[in-house]
Amino acid sequence: MYRLAGKVALITGGNSGIGEATALLFAAEGASVVITGRRVAAGKAVAARIRDSGGEAHFVRADHTKPRDCERAVAATLERFGRIDILFNNAGIVTSGTAESVSEENWSRTLALNVTAVWRMSRLVLPQLRAAGGGVIVNNASDWAVVGAPDALPYAASKGAVAQMTRSMALDHAAEGIRVNAVCPGDTWVQRWSEEGYFPDGDPVTREEAMRASEAHIPMRRFAEAEEIARAVLFLASPESSYVTGHLLLVDGGNTAR
Numbered sequence: 001m002y003r004l005a006g007k008v009a010l011i012t013g014g015n016s017g018i019g020e021a022t023a024l025l026f027a028a029e030g031a032s033v034v035i036t037g038r039r040v041a042a043g044k045a046v047a048a049r050i051r052d053s054g055g056e057a058h059f060v061r062a063d064h065t066k067p068r069d070c071e072r073a074v075a076a077t078l079e080r081f082g083r084i085d086i087l088f089n090n091a092g093i094v095t096s097g098t099a100e101s102v103s104e105e106n107w108s109r110t111l112a113l114n115v116t117a118v119w120r121m122s123r124l125v126l127p128q129l130r131a132a133g134g135g136v137i138v139n140n141a142s143d144w145a146v147v148g149a150p151d152a153l154p155y156a157a158s159k160g161a162v163a164q165m166t167r168s169m170a171l172d173h174a175a176e177g178i179r180v181n182a183v184c185p186g187d188t189w190v191q192r193w194s195e196e197g198y199f200p201d202g203d204p205v206t207r208e209e210a211m212r213a214s215e216a217h218i219p220m221r222r223f224a225e226a227e228e229i230a231r232a233v234l235f236l237a238s239p240e241s242s243y244v245t246g247h248l249l250l251v252d253g254g255n256t257a258r
């Protein structure tokens with residue numbers, strides 16, 4: 001009945017946006033969910049919402065640019081639920097800039113989270129997936145993993161690296177029953193876009209402003225809701241995609257179809 005019954009899922013950056021929507025959906029589909037993030041109140045609130053609706057959830061404070069925090073997140077998941085079947089490498093930041101304008105600091109912190117943390121968490125979780133008799137990694141890339149992006153060099157470079165890690169890890173672990181895929185969202189409204197200071201190099205935007213921008217360039221004339229991305233992640237994490245590995249699943253309203 002439930003697509004993830006009996007499974008344990010670890011979701012990085014699960015305290016808002018696409019990670020939060022995925023945590024809620026996975027829990028509704030029967031998974032025990034561990035969410036991580038730096039913002040304790042937000043993370044605890046998501047875990048409490050899941051538990052209040054009858055699910056199993058636990059929040060672990062973790063900054064995934066720190067190796068010790070990554071180790072702690074994996075250890076806490078095992079302590080709480082005894083196994084890991086699914087890793088959703090979701091935590092990421094958006095940064096802008098060209099080759100000339102991007103600062104050393106923004107370049108380094110983008111790669112530290114969007115690339116290195118994906119590798120680090122995968123390395124820590126792979127033995128657990130093997131121990132569980134097989135498992136799934138889903139990486140959150142972007143439509144900008146497959147096409148160039150103006151004024152977003154560090155972000156596009158980082159997501160291109162996620163795409164190649166996805167394909168390469170899929171090959172390395174296919175024979176072990178471990179599938180590795182990526183979801184590639186296009187513009188997806190998340191509440192934090194409207195928060196002061198969220199974009200390191202830009203102003204916050206309202207939902208209406210974001211929709212106007214998406215209407216102008218997306219074939220489907222709207223941005224995605226986080227739940228629409230979560231449903232694609234569920235497909236990649238569930239047995240419904242049992243013969244899918246090394247795939248980049250574009251969920252972008254047609255943005256990269258032209």
Ligand code: NAD
Pocket residue numbers: 012013014015016017018019036037038039062063064065090091092093094113140141142143184185186187188189190191192
């Ligand atoms: P979001 O800001 O709501 O989610 C990002 C999550 O990562 C948050 O929970 C945040 O707390 C967490 N995070 C940030 N830095 C962290 C760190 N150092 N350690 C641990 N956690 C950290 O935004 P979102 O759009 O839901 O982003 C989720 C993923 O989706 C990102 O990888 C992003 O690149 C990707 N994505 C988003 C869009 C979009 O339009 N929203 C499009 C393509 C890809």
